[in-house]
Amino acid sequence: MAPTGVHITKDDVGSCTNPLKFLDQDYQELHQNCLTKNTKYIDEFFSPDNSSIGKGLLSDKDMAKVTWKRPSELVTDPNFIVDGASKFDYAQGSTLGNCWFLASIGALTSQMDIMNKVVPAEQSFSKVYTGIFHFRFWRFGKWFDVVVDDKLPTIDGKLIFVHSKTSNEFWPALLEKAYAKVCGSYADLESGFISEALMDFTGGTHMHIDLKQAPATLWNTMECAFKSKTLMGCCSPQGETPENTVLRNGIIEGHSYTVTGVFQVTSEGNSVRLVRLLNPWGQGEWKGAWSDKSPMWKTVSAEDRKKCLSVDDNGEFWMSMEDFTKIFQDMDICCLCPDFMDESSECHWTSTYIIGQWNAGTTAGGSRSYTETFWTNPRFRVRIEKLDKDCARGQCPENILVSLMQNRESRHRKKLPNFFIGFYVYDIPPGASTFRLTHKYLTHKSDGFLTHILYFINT
Structure with a gap:
């Protein structure tokens, strides 16, 4: 029986350098049109109104308070990126459970080559500004350029969803808006798997690992992945309730984290393998061995301590490989190419x-x-x-790696x-x-x- 399917080869159309236009919107054309007419862009396909927020995310009372504002209406000196994009730039909004997406952003900022593909860096609030921005996502075999206006949902003058810790920086909020447009609405970002966004950021190869059945070579794989252009994330087990309960050890149940590094130290003559994680909330950390205030750091060299240890409550922390595989449920590795798997x-x-x-x-x-x-x-x-x-x-x-994904027939991510x-x-x-x-x-x-x-x- 002949195979049922079509082999897709990588051509220029739909590549990252020549992406398709999402919903047939041409960024350059729309931008130039606004310049010619001296107007600010308003997106007709993702209107700054309640339909773009979606149903069930906010109460009727809060929905009535929503006002869509441009960054220039929120601060006097808005910037797209301030002092470079960083995993510490943003914090998750309190009303949208999209930690899976934000944990993926944390991984994205660690690989600037990939970051620059997803977030074109030439964008600005000063140079030829017209209120239009664009981002690129890989969707089921092709790259798409996604256009948005910069009207953001606020209540009482504050951003509802993701926001930058630097008040005049807006790339995280605009990136989230563009991804919400791709998925249908902000409400369609509620709950998900970190692998979804990692794939959409890279168009690469995805590996899913059950940490309860982790291979003995996992740490070596993670070390090689960290040294290459690879994005990694993990998830903690869901508790008895759907709420994100914070455990006594500081880990949040049913929550996605970014894997930001691996490192090996010598403690009292013994080699210890460590994993570094980032909580996309921007705060709240592991409290066990090798945490920021753990006495274990006194047992390593001053050089390693200086290289690794930070006592800031920024959501990033270390833990041993043993604790990592014991406490977390699974992890995802997404790479442009799995070359790192071979020595x-x-x-x-x-x-x-x-x-x-x-x-x-x-x-x-x-x-x-x-x-x-x-x-x-x-x-x-x-x-x-x-x-x-x-x-x-x-x-x-x-050596072969097979990854299976399912295309969606509906633009709205949560409708199927x-x-x-x-x-x-x-x-x-x-x-x-x-x-x-x-x-x-x-x-x-x-x-x-x-x-x-x-x-x-x-x-």
């Missing part, structure tokens, strides 16, 4: 996008439990070429239900160039079966 600098991975679909009644065959229909699922053949000597040295020639989707990996016998994946081969309990990956995707 050899000669290794360069290649990637391919394949688009397919499940059709009810024909190709939606279910899991291996459904032996009569499972074999009808869409399937794709992958050939792994032999590695050259430099790359293969110390590596596994069969959750689905279980996944994939199975099989080994085709050597030399079987015309081998057919038969019903018997796919459903037999031992033949060829390698692994099964199941995702719970919020669509």
Whole structure:
């Protein structure tokens, strides 16, 4: 059976340097039009009104108080970016539970090459200002340029959602507005997975790791990832209630954090592997071993202490790798290319996008439990070429990373239900160039079966 789907190759259209225009809006054209007419831009596709906030996020009483204001109406000297973009620039709003998105921003600011792709830096409130800004996001195989006006929702003169700790800096609020536009509304940003935004910021390869079944090589993987252009985040387990309960150890239940670094220190003659995390609230930290005020820091060299330790309540903290895997539930690594997974600098991975679909009644065959229909699922053949000597040295020639994502039929992120989707990996016998994946081969309990990956995707 031939594979059901289309192979996508990377061409110039839809690339980061030549992105598609989201909702057919051309930033340069709209900007020039405002200059010609000497007017301030107002976005017709994401109007500064209640429809852009969305339903269920604010009470009727608060919604009636909302006023959309441009930054120049809030401060006398608005700036897009002040002294460079930083993971400490912003704090989460009190009414929107989008820590998954803001934790991704924390990761984004650690890789300025990627940051400059998502947040074009030439934007300003002074030079040829017309009230229009734009950002770039990767969406299911293509990059899009997203235009917004700079009218922001406020109550009593204060921003409702994300805000900068520097009162006259507005890139975080405008970036959040652009992403809310892509997702449908601010309300559509409520609750999510950090992997969603990490993918939309990079268009790269995604790895999801269950920390309760973490491989022994995880810290090494994280160390290599940290040294490359890679974004990382994690999530704590959800408690018995949907509220973000702060535990006695300082960790927040059901909350997303940015992984901002890894470091190895020597404490009393023993090597200790540490992980650094950032709370997107901008405050509130871990209180256990290796926290800011932990006596463990007195056991390391003054050099390491100076390099790592900060006692500011800025939301960033260290903890041991053991505590990290014990306390947190899962983590996500998103990279432009998974080259970091191989020790050899000669290794360069290649990637391919394949688009397919499940059709009810024909190709939606279910899991291996459904032996009569499972074999009808869409399937794709992958050939792994032999590695050259430099790359293969110390590596596994069969190294492959498969990542599955689901496109949304609706622009509004929260309007579709959750689905279980996944994939199975099989080994085709050597030399079987015309081998057919038969019903018997796919459903037999031992033949060829390698692994099964199941995702719970919020669509």
